[in-house]
Amino acid sequence: MQLIVDGKSHEVDVEDDMPLLWVLRDELGIKGVKYGCGVAACGACTVHIDGVAVRSCQTPVSDVDGAVTTIEGLGQPQALHAVQEAWVEHQVAQCGYCQSGQIMQAASLLSEIKMPSDAEIDEAMSGNLCRCGTYPRIRAAVKTAAAKMQEV
């Protein structure tokens, strides 16, 4: 089957029920997408399908019906997305393992709601677990990212 990931087209030959997560990580070598729980309880595997955040560990590859964007397609170290810029500015990460998913979730939120309220941020981001406890910085970074995206 054919997958469009981060703007590139890929032909993959896998089982229909293989989760998108493992197609991305083990078949296409896109390691920025993380495995945390396998049951959509942590959000580390979050990617976008046509701009909307989904848990790739619970998305069978045969259900993918749009273009996939991963953290690596959102921005790059030399060309950061506004959300990534805000994450660096606020020095959000500790271990960093959940942050790919946090950033993809935040980017999806901000494409839907330009200036989310505190309650909207809390609601949208609470499916993403951070075991290190960087939540105060995530909240602040989402607000900064929202402001940055208004400027452009």
Place this chain on the structure above:
Amino acid sequence: MGKVGKIARRTFLFGAVAVAGGVAFGVYKVRTPYENPLKDGLAEGDATFNPWVVITEKQITLITPHGDKGQGVAHAQAALIAEELDVEFGQFQIDFGKPDKAYWNRALAGDGAPFMATDESFTAEATRSFMGGMIKLLGMQITGGSTAMPDSFDKLREAGAVARETLKLVASKMSGVPVAQLKTAKGAVVLPDGIELAYRALAKEAAQVEPVTEVKLREPSEWRMIGKPMQRLDMVAKSTGTLDYGIDVDVEGMVHAAVMCNPRQGGALNGYDASAAEGMRGVQKVVEVNGGVAVVADNTWRAIQAVQAIDFDWGEAPYPAEQDGHWQAIEASLNDDQLDKEWRNEGDVTAALAGGKAIEAAYRVPYVAHAPLEPLNATVLVEDDKVTVWTGHQIPRMLQDQVARVTGHSSEQIDLVNHFMGGSFGHRLEFKHVELAAEIANQMRGTPVKLTYSREEDFAHDFPRHIGMARGSGAVKDGKVTAMDLQVAMPSVVGSQMGRAGMNVPGPDMQIAAGAWNNPYGLENFRMRAYRVPELAPVSSWRSVGASAGGFFFDSLLDELIHEAGADPLEERIRLMQHDVSRKVLETVGEMSNWGSPLGPNKGRGVAFVESFGVPTAEVIEVTNTAEGITIDKVWVAADVGTVIDPVNFENLVQGGVIFALGHAMNSEITYSDGMAQQANYWDAEGMRLKQCPEIMVRGLENGDQVRGIGEPPVPPAAPALANAIFAATGQRIRELPLYHHIDFA
């Protein structure tokens, strides 16, 4: 700190720093510096000055051997070297280095010695020094116990200074300008006329000279980096998905493995039928390992699916099958025969209590999983004369020994390529997952094997934090707490953990008493006794180790007694406090939180203080009792670490420690039924979610005279402060974690 320590801080004599009081034991050997491991494999013209700095014509490399599990220690170590070496971020690369004795942990003895951190007596200092000598002889390279900064603070600044002064010496020889007239900045020696000689250009000459042996460290007023807000060097990579963790390792020809071991931990594998797994797509091999079976496939998901398709016959657990049995074993251990040690006995507790006990209560804390977000994994390639291991680990040299035992190689033949870790909280002090990867790879010599635990396997074999219980009583008089008697019983985490590594640690286990015995209060009558429970389910160090339990026991009992006395919770703690630095911490958190100001209806405020890892830490928590349950609104933290290395990272770590502790106090535990953990994934042990997260205000104090680590100390006071706040808001005293068995959280 004694006189020798003070001298050592000012002037560094290479190889003779950490031997204060070392006359009691093997002075010569302890003073002998280990050979610099970086000398091996250097090309001609590459210069290494000590085990932490290599400069070549092309590159400056700083070795940061302490493992980075998210606490930012790779950055912090580099900053300490860079501070004295005069290089900027962006001018050098970092490397975790190879496991080596030269990276022995100088600070490990400080907190391992059975003396209070506030005890500066000759006996305490001499014992710490003796233990330091032992740890050096053993070459213990370990990241844990919040020791990375205490270990590194002088050592790495000295390493930077030695390299800098040696480069100046070389520049002086080349230019004819006396050393005293040379300056250094931004990776170059600067001549009086402004000409810059880049360090890299000096490398070839520097390789020919012996490093200087005496340097002077800079005064704090001269620091460019230390104490200033920093931009962590791993931040861009961690915000772009471009940082490789162990789980992301990709080696040519690598295969993927998944494993299932007996969920009744340590129980036998009686038999299995893998026929369903063998026919599954991508499956290459089914391999028996110690206590379970692994499947090797061409993809992680296929390996996990296949291993879950195996039909297993598991043996019984070597511990009580049901959770009640664990509690019974603990309760039964509170007797004289199982006294591990009486840690404190001041005044006359028996007499004080004979006059009437104000409180008599029992407290419990559960097993808790570490569950860092990166599941355990290790990639291993076994060859006849060499084994390569790719993973993130906190005890590199012991890892070599454990792998060598599995594969039959010598420890020197085990090469570890250490990685950034996706969290640990103590999980990556364990070896079992690496041993299993080695077992599989040893049966497929020549093929690199990556073993990835499924989240369910990780929970089933977490080696959680120990359970424990305490019995406490006390007396009050004239509005004051006058007596406290605390008995704590738990299995020995040190015994369990070291036992798995084949080591027997004699003597009492200080972690049974930690957080409870080492409080710097001056109660008139105080007794603290620790009881050792025979090993139950295997347990392991969990962020803040014993203090995570002991702090809850001690501070909860103290809070109850203060309430009985009718005193103010903060004022009475301040009155009892005997240690100036700790008293300042309490006063500061009171001021930050505006303690004593009126609160609205259904609100309550709680305070707790615990000293752990040498860091006095006080927290105030404010909660509201709402119709949906308790909300945690605000937290204030004051902690004294002597010197704050990076205020931004400091705040992040303190906030994270508080969130970690509160989340577990609210809703997380591991319980056993049929010998197996009943919690299999995050929905069973959720921790805190973002919407539950309070505002957390942090202040780092610098009144202590030693640099301390902040990874663990924010954890122990959080649970008792929360329980105390819930009591203040509701009148309900909860003496058992997790709290959600007794009260709802919104």
